[in-house]
Amino acid sequence: MKAIIALEDGTTFEGQSFTGHGEAVGEIVFNTSLSGYQEVLTDPSYTGQLVTMTYPLIGNYGINPEDMESAAVHPKAFLVKEYNSFPSNYRSTKTLAQFLNEFDVLGVEGFDTRALVRHIRSQGAMKAIVSTRDLDTASLIRRAGEWSGLVGQDMVKRVTCTEPYGWSDNGPVTMSSFAETTGKKFKVVAFDFGIKYNQLRILAEKNCQVIVVPATTTAEQVLAMNPDGIFLSNGPGDPEGVEGVVDTVRFLLGKKPIFGICLGHQMLGLAYGGSAYKLKFGHRGGNQPVKDLTTGHVEITSQNHGFCIDEKTLPGDEVEITHINLNDNSLEGMRHRKYPAFSVQYHPEYAPGPHDAKYLFDRFINMMCN
Structure with missing residues (x-):
């Protein structure tokens, strides 16, 4: 399912949703951890953000109830290079896609996460939107820029x-x-x-x-x-x-x-x-x-x-x-x-x-x- 990621400065990326239809707007950021995606997702500090993982393969050990850092998923969207839909770990009880769907969080894969991270490192974290519903890049760029942002907000x-x-x-x-x-x-x-x-x-x-x-x-x-x-x-x-x-x-x-x-x-x-x-x-x-x-x-x-x-x-x-x-x-x-x-x-x-x-x-x- 096609998904478009659009940044407020006009930069766009095309990927595919692995969680079905969805849309989210927030601040786009990246995390450089090689593992621990479940802890990242359940960290409340990511509220209001679209999180990109720099490690290219995510989902390979699934989700388990022991590694929760809160009772919910907090990023508004989760962006990865490649999603593994067949986890292999003795503690795993569900897939990453199932977990994200439980909390209505959009998951997107299949785009150049390295290029996105290099752009953020160069230009700074910025407002962004990711959508499977609105595929008009001009509309998405405008809507990303209209988001209020995190500065001055009580999150x-x-x-x-x-x-x-x-x-x-x-x-x-x-x-x-x-x-x-x-x-x-x-x-x-x-x-x-x-x-x-x-x-x-x-x-x-x-x-x-x-x-x-x-x-x-x-x-x-x-x-x-x-x-x-x-x-x-x-x-x-x-x-x-x-x-x-x-x-x-x-x-x-x-x-x-x-x-x-x-x-x-x-x-x-x-x-x-x-x-x-x-x-x-x-x-x-x-x-x-x-x-x-x-x-x-x-x-x-x-x-x-x-x-x-x-x-x-x-x-x-x-x-x-x-x-x-x-x-x-x-x-x-x-x-x-x-x-x-x-x-x-x-x-x-x-x-x-x-x-x-x-x-x-x-x-x-x-x-x-x-």
Whole structure:
């Protein structure tokens, strides 16, 4: 089934849908991971985006229930060079096409993904549309340009939970059930800006009782839970477009130890008084080199973000830069000099990706012990 991909600058590609008819508009981005497409698809940080995988063969190990990073698929479309419709893996329970169809997400294959990625790297991430219904390229280009984009939009409200829940037995549970299964050493309140399950798995593994709360939860409500620490999760879109959260984080500074990842890191940066900017084409994949300035060690990290905190806008007398990206020297980690708060832009929960940065969870545990 013919599908057209059209970018706002007039560039077009022709492929074929492997999920039936569909149409999606969003920001077109690429991910360089060699595997982990299921974790990519279920990462809420991809909300509002059309994701292209640079690895050429996708779908070969199918889909399984253990590798979910949330309960849904979040990209609006999934673009690959070649789709494998006959997966081979003992854990596989369904094909990638079946999985995408369950969540009404368009899958397209059979076009030059390398050319698309080279174009994005040269021109930057941009608005795009992919369709099997409208095959008029002029119409598609116009419609792609008319999309509102991600800048200034509150994408978190689309993915955050509506009620608090607990994490137990490797899954979410209602608070009434969770109250009967507590007994962990540390209580952590985790803000859900688009949280990934592996962050919760690791915190539980580290003997934490984790309560996940909506992004709209007030600082007073969090402190009333009397947590040992506060976790700020990853999430989609522009941090400056998210309503209310920065004021909440600023109020919580110094009250409890805080650990932020990805969007949570950006929220801390804004709470410190910094500002954010949009990267040219973002960092997405499992092979980003980051240097820990406190130790001199280099980590290979998993990343997924299109915005970044401008380190020049941070108050240097209050905030210490701890990590930088070795590809473009952008800010990847920081900690407050006075309050027990630190954060990283990348994903130490490694789903998918390397395990180099898992030590950061231990740093959070140690902070709660002191």
